[in-house]
Amino acid sequence: MQTSFLWALEYERPVERETYYEQTNIMYPKRFRKVLAVWEDMRAAGVADYMLLRFHEREKTVLNSRLSGIVRASDVLGADEGGTLYLLLIQTNQTNYRYIKERLYAYGLEFEWVNEVGK
Numbered sequence: 001m002q003t004s005f006l007w008a009l010e011y012e013r014p015v016e017r018e019t020y021y022e023q024t025n026i027m028y029p030k031r032f033r034k035v036l037a038v039w040e041d042m043r044a045a046g047v048a049d050y051m052l053l054r055f056h057e058r059e060k061t062v063l064n065s066r067l068s069g070i071v072r073a074s075d076v077l078g079a080d081e082g083g084t085l086y087l088l089l090i091q092t093n094q095t096n097y098r099y100i101k102e103r104l105y106a107y108g109l110e111f112e113w114v115n116e117v118g119k
Contacts, residue, residue: 024064025077026085032078036088036117051089051097052117056110058083063109070107080117087111 019031027035042048057063063085067077076088089100097113104111 021060021079024060025068026060026064027076027078029079029081032076032080032086032088033117035076035078039088039090049091049093051092051094051100052114053087053089053100053104053111054114055085055087057085060085066107066109070103078117082118084118086114086117 019027021028036052039048039050043050055063057066060079064077067087071077071087072090074090076090078086078088080086089096092100094113
């Protein structure tokens with residue numbers, strides 16, 4: 001069992017390096033777009049929903065630090081090819097937006113609710 005655990009850790013390290021910017025939980029654009037595409041498909045099928053927020057902050061480590069502890073583990077931070085940072089709020093819709101907005105504004109975060117990455 002211990003060997004299996006160690007193998008899993010060895011596998012996870014390279015995957016994390018290919019998925020997230022160093023020292024953050026922010027996904028690289030290619031990976032983020034794949035995750036978003038899955039959620040778009042689920043939304044179209046009527047089995048899930050999400051909201052996408054675009055941040056004014058462009059410094060990855062700053063945003064990562066500021067969002068640490070105030071977003072759910074299921075939510076996904078990502079970047080587009082131009083360096084713009086996004087938060088994919090899983091199983092969230094416009095009826096929850098007021099509460100999300102209040103909470104993030106209370107932490108001094110500036111953002112917009114958008115429908116797609118890069119627009």
